[in-house]
Amino acid sequence: MSAYAIGVDLGGTNLRAAAIDPNGHLLARLSVEAQYAAGPERVADEIAQMIETIRQRLVDSSLQGVGIGVPGYIDIDAGVVMEAANLPDFEGFPIRERIQQRLDTPILLENDANVAALGEKWMGAGKDVKDLILLTLGTGIGGGIVIDGKVLHGFRGMAGEFGHMTVFPDGNPCGCGNYGCLEKHASASAIAAMGRMMHFGREIRSAADVYALAVQGNPRALRVFESMGRALGIALASLINIFNFPLYLLSGGPLPAWDLFAPSMFEEVRRRSFTFVPTGTRIEKAALGADAGLYGAAYLPLCHDC
Amino acid sequence: MSAYAIGVDLGGTNLRAAAIDPNGHLLARLSVEAQYAAGPERVADEIAQMIETIRQRLVDSSLQGVGIGVPGYIDIDAGVVMEAANLPDFEGFPIRERIQQRLDTPILLENDANVAALGEKWMGAGKDVKDLILLTLGTGIGGGIVIDGKVLHGFRGMAGEFGHMTVFPDGNPCGCGNYGCLEKHASASAIAAMGRMMHFGREIRSAADVYALAVQGNPRALRVFESMGRALGIALASLINIFNFPLYLLSGGPLPAWDLFAPSMFEEVRRRSFTFVPTGTRIEKAALGADAGLYGAAYLPLCHDC
Numbered sequence: 025m026s027a028y029a030i031g032v033d034l035g036g037t038n039l040r041a042a043a044i045d046p047n048g049h050l051l052a053r054l055s056v057e058a059q060y061a062a063g064p065e066r067v068a069d070e071i072a073q074m075i076e077t078i079r080q081r082l083v084d085s086s087l088q089g090v091g092i093g094v095p096g097y098i099d100i101d102a103g104v105v106m107e108a109a110n111l112p113d114f115e116g117f118p119i120r121e122r123i124q125q126r127l128d129t130p131i132l133l134e135n136d137a138n139v140a141a142l143g144e145k146w147m148g149a150g151k152d153v154k155d156l157i158l159l160t161l162g163t164g165i166g167g168g169i170v171i172d173g174k175v176l177h178g179f180r181g182m183a184g185e186f187g188h189m190t191v192f193p194d195g196n197p198c199g200c201g202n203y204g205c206l207e208k209h210a211s212a213s214a215i216a217a218m219g220r221m222m223h224f225g226r227e228i229r230s231a232a233d234v235y236a237l238a239v240q241g242n243p244r245a246l247r248v249f250e251s252m253g254r255a256l257g258i259a260l261a262s263l264i265n266i267f268n269f270p271l272y273l274l275s276g277g278p279l280p281a282w283d284l285f286a287p288s289m290f291e292e293v294r295r296r297s298f299t300f301v302p303t304g305t306r307i308e309k310a311a312l313g314a315d316a317g318l319y320g321a322a323y324l325p326l327c328h329d330c
Numbered sequence: 331m332s333a334y335a336i337g338v339d340l341g342g343t344n345l346r347a348a349a350i351d352p353n354g355h356l357l358a359r360l361s362v363e364a365q366y367a368a369g370p371e372r373v374a375d376e377i378a379q380m381i382e383t384i385r386q387r388l389v390d391s392s393l394q395g396v397g398i399g400v401p402g403y404i405d406i407d408a409g410v411v412m413e414a415a416n417l418p419d420f421e422g423f424p425i426r427e428r429i430q431q432r433l434d435t436p437i438l439l440e441n442d443a444n445v446a447a448l449g450e451k452w453m454g455a456g457k458d459v460k461d462l463i464l465l466t467l468g469t470g471i472g473g474g475i476v477i478d479g480k481v482l483h484g485f486r487g488m489a490g491e492f493g494h495m496t497v498f499p500d501g502n503p504c505g506c507g508n509y510g511c512l513e514k515h516a517s518a519s520a521i522a523a524m525g526r527m528m529h530f531g532r533e534i535r536s537a538a539d540v541y542a543l544a545v546q547g548n549p550r551a552l553r554v555f556e557s558m559g560r561a562l563g564i565a566l567a568s569l570i571n572i573f574n575f576p577l578y579l580l581s582g583g584p585l586p587a588w589d590l591f592a593p594s595m596f597e598e599v600r601r602r603s604f605t606f607v608p609t610g611t612r613i614e615k616a617a618l619g620a621d622a623g624l625y626g627a628a629y630l631p632l633c634h635d636c
Contacts, residue, residue, distance in 0.1 A: 153485075155484075155485065169572075171477065171482065176477065176573070177574070178461075178573055178574020178575060179459075179461065179574060179575060179576045179609070180574055180605070180609045181574070182574040182605050182609065183572065183573055183574040184572070184574075185571040185572065185574070185605065186571070186572065188568075188571045188602075188603070188604065189568040189571060189572065190497075190564050190567060190568055190602050191496075191499070192499060193497070193498060193564055200604040201601055201602075201604055202567070202601060202602040202603075202604070203601075203602075258496050258499055261496060261508070262494075262495040262496055262568065263572070265491040265492070265494045265495060266475075266489065266490070266491065266492065266495065266569070266572070267482070267484055267489055268483070268484020268485060268486055268487070268488040268489040268490075268491070269484060269485060270485045295507055295508060295509075296494075296496050296507075296508040296509075297494070297508075298494065298506040298507055298508070299486070299488050299491065303485070303486045303488065
């Protein structure tokens, strides 16, 4: 009997689930609108239902377990979300236990950025390495650290807060209390904010609006991406000097603007990390997009001890 | 028959060796002036002789192996020093093989900052944790990363280059090609250089001269240490946000000035790391001083797989 695991992603809008076999083949996927407003019990019900639906489709295979990527800090051993800024109702809610009550299979929780890093390591751009760092560029900047194929959690599950590395000590103020956090200079939100400062004479609602102007050759829009690349490069150079990993990946909404921000990013990295060029360190685009989290979550019950 | 290991430190001036038992008791120590000018073969001979001398003193115990801390990048598997700015003759020299030929015991090489971090973890200020980072403040700033009791090497043995984290993107120029490297703002050399900029009307030969003025209450000397503390705090806050480790240790010559630089250091860390206070993260002085490297080197053959 063939085996598979299910990865679940608690995204901002949708709950997504995918059945993936030990070789990384995606066997089935499912997506439903998340009813977060109805509370965590309801969401736990929905997740359990999605898992049951997939199970019934794959009756000839055996479910090894379920991994769930959650946007928050996780107490891995307790299976509880400790802090989740975007899902405050889930804080302290025993989501693992609640789903486990409905299903006879192991349930594992993990932070969403960590499962994305793990997914890239397993089946994405990091297949050929054991150690990598993933930076996810979105509203903020998060990320995951994979060492020897395992996620680095830190002693309170809070490792990988790359968005709050200081890149400019007197830079933009951040809600965290700091100035010059990477995510205030290089996230999708920061791109939009810098765009608004440029007074383009049209409304800038998102990073995509700045991108649209930049690809038309607007020099001020291009400078926004150049500035974003510099901030990323400063942070990446420090990460390379600290970790000496073979691979650093970027993912998230601003990735299509790679050609616009990468030149200044690499310029900063070459200047600021003396190990970058001689060691052949790579900085690349992540490969799995929004599916990275599904792969990484499904990998949790398959890989054991990662 | 009781067991012990020998830790060897290739210091700038002296070769030092210590016999340490598995409980961390120091059984014997030896120090000789290093004959680096006579070449690596001669130094390998001297190390082998030191080990033999200790072995003869401890005939009733069994030597488990020898660990050697070397100031350079090590190819751990090959037992070869790949790069050593202060010991260029040792680059590519098969030091492990050469010593092993003379002695019938396993020889393990490791970077000197890494063995210091491991020593602090085993018998020093990090005894009660599994994960820690050590920053060594000297001519430059190096350090080691210990995760789950093991050294993080990176894919080319170059992890832990904290001295080249960018703290001020437009700060002091560094020989590495960067601007604003931590070690240009917070090492012992940086303290001396900042002291010279202050025109105290007396010769400043070292950080100790600036320290002497500061403890007398000289306000400009005090500002040097305040500035050094700020740079350290910026770097430590980023490290805390990245690793979420329970403990960060400082060691090296400037440590006696702790009371002068720590206030500004902690002020920066509290402001720049939102996880620092709520998680109870600690920043402390290392406990073993120059012996950390001896303990860590001796621990290599004792701990296996660290």
